[in-house]
Amino acid sequence: VHLDGGMRERISVPISHLMRTEGLSLDQAALIEPLAIGTHGVKRANVTSKDTVLVIGAGPIGLGIMVCAKVMGATLIAMDTNVDRLAFCKDWAKVDHTIQVGEELSDLSALTGGEFPSIVLDATGNQESMTNAFHMVAHGGTLVYVGLIQGEISFRDSEFHKRELTLMGSRNATKDDFNEVMKQISDGGLDVEPYITHRCRFEELIREFQGWMHPSAKVIKAMVEL
Structure with missing residues (x-):
């Protein structure tokens, strides 16, 4: 992730960074990485069955966070x-x-009896959303930024201290996260097929790509087939 070039015709990767995916289909193997990012965020937040977790942003990464948090037994709220x-x-x-x-603040208050979620994970990559997320966490709770922006985020220190918040960043995934997702898929606990909403052949990609970027296309995850 430190260098450009992921869409090159050829790429050299150290063998230590390759993982075996025997028993998984090509579709399943292609989805390990985005789901592992969600797994990593949930691990960073130390989600347990006692937590009420709010996930802001229902894109591919946010959805990965949700399914992993659900595995941990948390009460789960999605916002988009x-x-x-x-x-x-x-x-x-x-x-x-x-x-x-x-009406997210009033809705969150009603759902949580005025306590607000103990853990909030923001997967939007949107500056306004990431700033507003400070107001959605319970006192003593944890806010995790999974999405990122190329800019600055500011917050009122008095609000941060009043709530005694823990603020965390979550970036990419580890080998253990990849292995955990592969195990969930292999064991049948994670059905990735509905996650794939659009497909095209490789030679159709240039024609289809711009359309996929439009919200009206309702893309969750698009798969390019060779």
């Missing part, structure tokens, strides 16, 4: 601007509650 994405969170990630951005 897109109603269709929130419906997918219910169906695939089995979240307990969904909130559409707009």
Whole structure:
């Protein structure tokens, strides 16, 4: 991740950084990495069955966070601007509650009895969302930034101290995270097929790519087939 070049025709990778995926389909193998990022974020936050977890952003990474947090037994709330994405969170990630951005503070307060979630993970990569997330965490809770921006985030120190928050960053995934996702897929505990919403042949990619970027396409994860 420290160098450009992932979409090159050829790439050299140290053998120590390769992992065997015997028993997994090509579709399953291709989805290990984004799901491992979600697994890493949940581990960083030390999610347990006692936690109420809010995941902000229902994109591919946010969804990966949700399914991993659900495995840990947490009460799970998904937040996004897109109603269709929130419906997918219910169906695939089995979240307990969904909130559409707009009245999130009052909705969160109602869902948690005024306590707010003990753990909030923001996977939006949106500066406004990441700033507002400080107001959505319970006192003594943890805020984890999984999405990132190329800029600065500011917050009121008095609010941060009043809530005695723990602020964390989560970046990429470790080998253990990859292995954990592979085990979940192999054991049948993680069905990745619904996660793939769009497909095309390699020679069709240039034509399809721009359309996939538009919200109306409702892409969760697109797969390019050789």
